[in-house]
Every structure is written in C-alpha cells, then in structure tokens.
Amino acid sequence: xxxxxxxxxxxxxxxxxxxxxxxxxxxxxxVENAVQPGTETRELDELAEREIRGxxxxxxxxxxxxxxxxxxxxxxxxxxxEELVHGIPxxxxxxxxxxxxxxxxxxxxxxxxxxxxxxxxxxxxxxAERLIAATRESLNRGISKVRAGARIGDISAAVQTFAEKxxxxxxxxxxxxxxxxxxxxxxxxxNYGEAGRGPLIRKGMALAIEPMLxxxxxxxxxxxxxxxxxxxxxxxxxxxxxxIVITERGAEVTTRLNGD
Amino acid sequence: MARKQKEAIxxxxxxxxxxxxxxxxxxxxxxxxxxxxVSGKLKLNFIRVLPGDRVLVExxxxxxxxGRITYRFR
Numbered sequence: 001x002x003x004x005x006x007x008x009x010x011x012x013x014x015x016x017x018x019x020x021x022x023x024x025x026x027x028x029x030x031v032e033n034a035v036q037p038g039t040e041t042r043e044l045d046e047l048a049e050r051e052i053r054g055x056x057x058x059x060x061x062x063x064x065x066x067x068x069x070x071x072x073x074x075x076x077x078x079x080x081x082e083e084l085v086h087g088i089p090x091x092x093x094x095x096x097x098x099x100x101x102x103x104x105x106x107x108x109x110x111x112x113x114x115x116x117x118x119x120x121x122x123x124x125x126x127x128a129e130r131l132i133a134a135t136r137e138s139l140n141r142g143i144s145k146v147r148a149g150a151r152i153g154d155i156s157a158a159v160q161t162f163a164e165k166x167x168x169x170x171x172x173x174x175x176x177x178x179x180x181x182x183x184x185x186x187x188x189x190x191n192y193g194e195a196g197r198g199p200l201i202r203k204g205m206a207l208a209i210e211p212m213l214x215x216x217x218x219x220x221x222x223x224x225x226x227x228x229x230x231x232x233x234x235x236x237x238x239x240x241x242x243x244i245v246i247t248e249r250g251a252e253v254t255t256r257l258n259g260d
Numbered sequence: 261m262a263r264k265q266k267e268a269i270x271x272x273x274x275x276x277x278x279x280x281x282x283x284x285x286x287x288x289x290x291x292x293x294x295x296x297x298v299s300g301k302l303k304l305n306f307i308r309v310l311p312g313d314r315v316l317v318e319x320x321x322x323x324x325x326x327g328r329i330t331y332r333f334r
Contacts, residue, residue, distance in 0.1 A: 061261055077261060085262045103261055114261060174262035184263045210262055239262070 005186035006178055008204035013111055014245050017180065017206055020057060020113035021243050021254025023106050027051040028115060029257060031076065031104070037096040037122045041078040044102065045089035049075040052106045060105035060112055060183050070226040077103035077116070079228070084212055084220055084237045085116075085174060086227040096122030099132065101239040105183060112179050114208045115255035116241035128236055131215060134166040135238035138211045142191075146244050146251035148203045156193030159211045163191070171212035171237070173220050174229070179208045179243055203246055206254075210241035266321040270330075275313045284309060284329065286317055294319065296327040307332055 009017060030051045031044050052059050052075065059075035066072075072086070079087035079101040080094070087101075094100060103116035118132050141162045145154040155176075163170045176189030187199045191211045201207075216235030223230060231237050243255045273288040273296075282298040296317050298309055309315060309332055316331035 064261070066261070066264070072261075105261055173265050175265050177263040183261060188263065188265065190265065212262065241262075 004199055006199060006202075006205060007180050007185055008202065009111075009180050009206060009245070010204070013180070014204070014206075014247055016109045016111040017113065017243070017245050018252070018254045020106055020108035020111050021115070022113075022257070023052060023055045023057045023108055024104050024113035024115045024243070024255045025257040026055060027104050027106065028102070028117060028255070031102055032117070032119060035094065035100060035119055035121055037094055039094050041080075041087070041089035041092050041094070044078060045074045045076050048104055052104075057106040057108040060107045060114070061103075064183065066184065068226050072227060075104070077101070079103075079239070081236060082231050082234045084171065084214070084229045084231055085239055086229050088225060088227055094121045097124055099124055099128050099236065099238065103239070103241065110181060112181070112183050113243050113255055114179055114183060114241060115243060116210060116239050118238040118240060127215070131168065131213060131236055131238050134163065134168060135211055135213045136240050138163045138166075138191075138213065139209060139240040139242060142209045142211065143242060143244060143251065143253060146201060146207065146209075146246065148201055148246055148250075150201045151196055152187055152189055152198030152201065153193045154195045155207075155209060156190045156198065157195040159209075160192040163211065163213050168213040168215065169218035171214060171218050171220060174212060176207060176209045176241070178206065180206045201246060203248060206243060206245045208241060208243050210239060212237060212239045268318040268320055271317050271319060271327075273315060273317050275309060275311045275315060278311055284311070286315065286327070286329070288317065292324070294325050294327045296329045299328050299330045302329065302332065
C-alpha cells in the first residue's frame with residue numbers, strides 16, 4: 001500500500017467496482033420509483049435490500065460500525081428534510097412536500113459501491129427544488145475535475161465554489177472518501193478546499209464524492225440514536241453521491257445506470 | 261455513506277528533549293514519544309518551552325508520531 005494509504009485497484013478489481021456500482025444504481029432506481037406520499041421508510045429499506053441481494057451483492061451499510069457505538073441497522077439511509085445523512089429507516093411515513101435523501105451501499109465480490117440522491121415527495125416547494133438541483137450539479141462539477149494528475153483539492157474547490165455561488169452552505173463535518181475494498185478508505189474528499197492541494201489522483205483510485213448542501217448554516221448536530229445527523233438550525237439540506245473510478249480512459253462513474 | 265471528517269487529536273505530554281528549530285521530543289500521557297514543533301502562536305507571544313514543561317500537543321490523524329505544541333501549562 002502506497003505511503004499515503006490510498007489503495008490502487010487492478011483492472012479486474014475496477015471491473016468488479018463497476019458491477020457493484022451498477023447494482024447500487026439499480027437499487028437506487030427501485031427505491032426512487034417507490035417514493036410516494038404515505039410510503040414508510042422501512043418499505044424503501046426492505047425494497048433496496050431485496051434488490052441488492054437479488055443481484056448477488058451484500059448491503060454494505062448493515063452492521064457497519066463507523067467509530068460509532070451502534071452498528072448501522074439498515075441497508076439504506078433515509079434522511080428527510082432537515083436530516084442531512086444517516087437517517088435510519090423505520091415507521092416514518094413520507095408526506096407530500098417532504099424531501100428525502102437516500103444513500104445506498106453494496107459490496108459485490110469484495111468491492112464497494114456507494115451512492116446517494118435527494119428526491120422530492122409529491123409536490124415540493126420551488127426552494128427545495130432549487131436546493132436539490134444545485135446539490136446535484138455541485139456533484140457534477142466535482143466529478144468533472146476527476147482525472148489522473150489532478151488533485152483532490154480540485155474536486156473540493158469545484159464543489160465549494162459552485163455551491164456557494166448558488167447561495168448554499170457546504171457541510172464541512174462530513175466528507176467524501178476513497179472507496180474499494182472498504183467503504184471508507186483514504187483519502188478524505190472534502191466538499192470545500194483549495195484547488196491544486198491535497199493528494200494526487202492516480203489511475204486505479206476510486207472515490208466517493210458526496211456534496212452536502214444546507215440552506216441555512218453549515219453546522220450539523222448528531223441525534224441520540226447515534227447515527228442521524230441533522231442541520232443545527234433545522235434548515236433543509238440535500239445530498240448527492242457517486243462512486244467514481246479512475247482508469248486509462250479517465251474518470252468513470254460506476255453508480256449511474258449503464259455506466260458513464 | 262458520508263465519512264466524519266478527521267480532526268487533530270489533542271493530548272498532554274511532558275517535554276523530554278529540545279531539538280533545533282523549536283522542535284522537541286515530547287513524551288505523551290500514553291507513553292508514546294512524538295516529535296513536536298512549537299506553534300507560531302506560542303512564538304508570537306514569546307512563550308518559551310523547555311524540557312520538563314507540561315504541554316498540550318495536537319496530533320494529526322494522519323501521522324501519530326508528529327505533533328504541534330499548542331499550549332504550555334503553568
């Protein structure tokens with residue numbers, strides 16, 4: 001393992017990451033179709049789990065201990081409105097006007113895929129619509145900077161400048177990450193930073209880029225369940241994530257259906 | 261799933277040895293020895309650090325053997 005702790009995946013392993021990514025993409029699509037007012041978050045979780053296992057993979061979130069006291073109990077994270085990330089699916093019913101962020105992770109043959117999206121339930125406010133679109137675009141801006149020879153800071157700066165130009169606050173307490181044999185690997189991929197700084201991006205690396213944008217302040221709070229993170233000021237927030245691998249052909253998003 | 265940002269870890273220690281360029285060997289409470297440099301804020305305020313002083317050291321999560329001396333206790 002190189003000195004900076006970043007694992008490099010072989011072409012065979014990259015292939016498996018693409019498969020894992022496609023499985024995550026399919027699970028995301030299945031869950032997206034099931035989001036309706038009245039749906040319980042638990043139903044979305046069960047649907048995702050069936051989809052992932054049905055495709056021959058294992059949910060990566062279930063049982064995951066991220067330096068937390070409690071292992072994460074579900075397959076997906078369902079975070080509604082002011083919940084930022086790591087919401088735990090349960091009895092909560094989706095209401096018209098809610099926005100929900102869904103994060104899905106799967107392991108296929110030992111390689112990981114991790115992706116997330118934010119979606120409106122029924123009819124949502126134009127404000128919320130705008131937040132979601134901006135967050136989605138900030139991820140795209142970050143992805144556009146990914147290539148061998150660039151630095152992590154290039155991604156971070158791209159996400160930050162776009163998000164702030166749109167008037168949103170970038171969450172700093174949670175970051176994207178390397179991914180591959182583990183869900184969270186080196187390096188950290190913050191959503192804020194200076195271009196030209198940070199670890200060098202090299203062929204064989206895989207990154208999970210996940211901008212989190214808040215309407216209010218960037219501060220977050222952890223809830224008593226040990227996992228759910230909410231915005232400190234209760235404002236709306238959105239989250240998008242993709243897993244990207246770096247190959248000779250450049251950056252490829254593994255978690256979009258049908259590849260690039 | 262998002263990852264929590266890793267921050268510096270603050271530990272207490274006793275300065276063992278002084279090295280050139282405001283660097284010191286510090287023995288931490290957990291008996292680990294680290295190489296630490298004096299922070300600019302201490303230098304700016306003319307706060308001297310000598311062997312035997314009890315200090316606060318900020319360690320990077322990326323290299324637990326190097327740190328920054330950020331406070332000198334009475």
